[in-house]
Amino acid sequence: MRPVGEDIAPLGESLGRVLAQTLQSPVDVPPFDRSLVDGFALRASDTAQASEAAPLRLRLNGEQIACGYAPRLEVACGTATLIATGGPIPRGADAVAMVEQTDPDGSDGVLVRRSAAPGQNIGFAGSDIALGETLLRRGGVIGSREIGILAACGIARIPIYRRPRVAVVSTGDELVQPGEPLRPAAIYDSNAPIIAAAISENGGEALVLGAVADDEAALEAVLRDALARCDMVILSGGTSKSAGDLTYRVIARLGSPGVIAHGVALKPGKPLCLAVADGKPVVILPGFPTSAMFTFHDFVVPVLRAMSGLTARDEVAVEATAAVRLLSDIGRTEFVMVALTRGENGLNAFPLGKGSGSVTSFAQADGFVTIDALADGLAQGARTKVTLFDPDVKISDLVIMGSHCVGLEAVLDFLSARGVSVRSIAIGSQGGLSALKRGECDIAPIHLLDPRTDIYNAPFLSDDLILIEGWRRMQGLVYRPGDSRFEGRSPVAAVAAALADPGCLMVNRNSGAGTRLLIDNLLGDARPGGYWNQPKSHNAAAAAVAQGRADWGVAIGPVAQAYGLGFLPLREEHYDFAIARRALEAKPVREFLAALRAGDVLRRLRDAGFAPASAPDQTGAASCE
Numbered sequence: 001m002r003p004v005g006e007d008i009a010p011l012g013e014s015l016g017r018v019l020a021q022t023l024q025s026p027v028d029v030p031p032f033d034r035s036l037v038d039g040f041a042l043r044a045s046d047t048a049q050a051s052e053a054a055p056l057r058l059r060l061n062g063e064q065i066a067c068g069y070a071p072r073l074e075v076a077c078g079t080a081t082l083i084a085t086g087g088p089i090p091r092g093a094d095a096v097a098m099v100e101q102t103d104p105d106g107s108d109g110v111l112v113r114r115s116a117a118p119g120q121n122i123g124f125a126g127s128d129i130a131l132g133e134t135l136l137r138r139g140g141v142i143g144s145r146e147i148g149i150l151a152a153c154g155i156a157r158i159p160i161y162r163r164p165r166v167a168v169v170s171t172g173d174e175l176v177q178p179g180e181p182l183r184p185a186a187i188y189d190s191n192a193p194i195i196a197a198a199i200s201e202n203g204g205e206a207l208v209l210g211a212v213a214d215d216e217a218a219l220e221a222v223l224r225d226a227l228a229r230c231d232m233v234i235l236s237g238g239t240s241k242s243a244g245d246l247t248y249r250v251i252a253r254l255g256s257p258g259v260i261a262h263g264v265a266l267k268p269g270k271p272l273c274l275a276v277a278d279g280k281p282v283v284i285l286p287g288f289p290t291s292a293m294f295t296f297h298d299f300v301v302p303v304l305r306a307m308s309g310l311t312a313r314d315e316v317a318v319e320a321t322a323a324v325r326l327l328s329d330i331g332r333t334e335f336v337m338v339a340l341t342r343g344e345n346g347l348n349a350f351p352l353g354k355g356s357g358s359v360t361s362f363a364q365a366d367g368f369v370t371i372d373a374l375a376d377g378l379a380q381g382a383r384t385k386v387t388l389f390d391p392d393v394k395i396s397d398l399v400i401m402g403s404h405c406v407g408l409e410a411v412l413d414f415l416s417a418r419g420v421s422v423r424s425i426a427i428g429s430q431g432g433l434s435a436l437k438r439g440e441c442d443i444a445p446i447h448l449l450d451p452r453t454d455i456y457n458a459p460f461l462s463d464d465l466i467l468i469e470g471w472r473r474m475q476g477l478v479y480r481p482g483d484s485r486f487e488g489r490s491p492v493a494a495v496a497a498a499l500a501d502p503g504c505l506m507v508n509r510n511s512g513a514g515t516r517l518l519i520d521n522l523l524g525d526a527r528p529g530g531y532w533n534q535p536k537s538h539n540a541a542a543a544a545v546a547q548g549r550a551d552w553g554v555a556i557g558p559v560a561q562a563y564g565l566g567f568l569p570l571r572e573e574h575y576d577f578a579i580a581r582r583a584l585e586a587k588p589v590r591e592f593l594a595a596l597r598a599g600d601v602l603r604r605l606r607d608a609g610f611a612p613a614s615a616p617d618q619t620g621a622a623s624c625e
């Protein structure tokens with residue numbers, strides 16, 4: 001691929017553009033020898049004997065050289081001319097004495113108290129940039145510093161590469177643009193904005209054409225228009241197997257040679273479709289956001305950079321240890337998105353396990369691990385190469401892994417405002433505890449109920465860990481307000497009413513969740529409709545009830561409040577923090593402990609419906625070992 005074309009930009013509009021030609025300086029900078037100080041231009045040889053004890057008198061010439069003044073008089077032997085910083089050195093002079101090292105002597109003389117060396121205090125012509133010197137090379141990106149160099153050489157019209165115009169089209173009836181209200185069953189179009197931004201980051205100019213419904217004629221019209229106006233077209237969605245996946249059929253008839261590849265043995269990326277229509281690349285990225293972005297970076301970025309005249313991106317990789325087993329399908333080369341943390345034995349790589357359908361797997365990853373098509377994964381503890389998305393990846397000061405709670409955001413905001421960077425990875429209470437025991441994180445937020453002792457969290461700690469109490473979250477039965485089966489009843493009476501109604505559907509929780517034990521207690525041996533619907537979070541349970549896919553479930557108060565649900569309180573859950581004893585003195589951990597008892601944080605927690613574990617005191621957060 002070649003750059004799509006060249007253009008001329010005025011200097012003031014060249015920021016961020018790619019230089020299309022190597023540029024030489026048409027002038028010397030500075031253009032003439034100039035004084036670097038306020039003082040007297042003179043002949044150095046005249047001053048050889050000058051000293052504090054025996055100052056030398058020079059006769060003043062009848063002109064004063066200011067900046068921008070072209071001198072007319074020669075500095076002859078035994079004379080000097082008053083000169084300002086930046087003033088052109090007059091003929092005959094070869095040095096400048098600083099004004100501080102001289103004294104006036106009558107109206108036409110000056111006493112020089114120190115001898116001057118030839119060249120002293122003179123900036124010579126071309127000493128900054130010499131005529132003909134290479135300034136900037138083709139393919140370089142123009143930043144503010146480059147603009148300074150170009151301006152100093154008087155270059156006002158900058159040869160730049162034209163930015164390739166890339167049309168961005170999303171497909172799918174379900175897509176709604178950010179800023180619009182979300183109707184039922186719809187989702188926000190995240191692919192188009194992220195692709196448009198990535199196009200700009202790689203030298204292109206995005207033309208976002210919005211989301212097109214799954215309609216063959218409409219799609220064809222949009223694509224023909226896009227091809228007429230742009231150098232490349234990027235679509236996302238509608239390339240996989242379902243009946244609605246008509247995009248690639250449309251692409252096939254847009255121009256020759258048409259579809260070059262449809263389907264690649266990569267994960268993510270399987271349904272990728274690459275085509276060329278009369279010389280213009282047309283790419284259909286998978287609809288799943290992480291798949292779309294990953295394939296964009298892998299397949300589109302190299303082409304786009306070549307079209308915009310940019311050099312290829314450096315691929316920077318680091319060594320890391322697989323912190324948990326990385327799973328992979330046999331038969332496809334798999335790219336596992338990972339977060340990097342610093343452990344006791346160097347970097348650890350954690351899979352961001354939300355899959356290709358999530359946007360965060362890609363957007364929050366530091367890089368990826370490549371697993372061969374013939375391997376079924378990578379063992380825990382294996383050393384592996386992590387290719388970085390950003391070569392300047394910053395490893396966080398503090399790593400928190402375990403159960404996520406919206407209340408934690410108050411703590412994280414507080415830390416961020418104090419300059420502590422935190423990587424928080426939601427892997428559940430048990431996952432967090434295991435990571436903590438392996439030394440892979442600093443803090444594990446947990447809410448585990450020991451059914452034997454009926455005590456939260458403490459029974460799960462080993463001797464090397466201590467527990468810092470966080471906050472309590474009231475769990476309760478949630479229902480849509482106004483539902484007479486629940487409203488105004490006790491939780492037990494409400495569940496009895498639900499069980500008596502065969503049409504009433506519940507939403508359960510995953511086994512192992514503390515909340516699940518509460519539900520089991522309420523149900524006894526009953527297995528009502530919905531029992532096998534077992535999502536893994538309070539939010540998913542509340543969303544099911546709020547959207548009418550279930551009639552009741554159990555969730556924490558703040559979540560019920562956020563979804564506008566009715567709430568019958570059951571029992572408080574303890575959300576606490578397990579910390580390695582030996583890490584307690586580390587500065588970021590101390591900052592975290594301070595955040596837990598900061599007034600702002602406590603206020604925000606209470607406002608959101610959480611009950612901080614105990615009143616803060618001077619000696620530190622309440623702790624129990």
Ligand SMILES: Nc1nc2c(c(=O)[nH]1)N[C@H]1C(S)=C(S)[C@@H](COP(=O)(O)OP(=O)(O)OC[C@H]3O[C@@H](n4cnc5c(N)ncnc54)[C@H](O)[C@@H]3O)O[C@H]1N2
Binds near residue numbers: 190191
């Ligand atoms: N039976 C099969 N089903 C699927 C297969 C398969 O081989 N057999 N492949 C899976 C894989 S792998 C991927 S990746 C996805 C990609 O499917 P499509 O490229 O056809 O994309 P859609 O079906 O249109 O959408 C998938 C998913 O992504 C959401 N989406 C689409 N566009 C956007 C957008 N602009 N912003 C945000 N989210 C978007 C869409 O709503 C769907 O949820 O297919 C698997 N299925």
Ligand code: MOO
Binds near residue numbers: 268269271356357
């Ligand atoms: O190829 Mo899909 O992109 O596996 O997620």
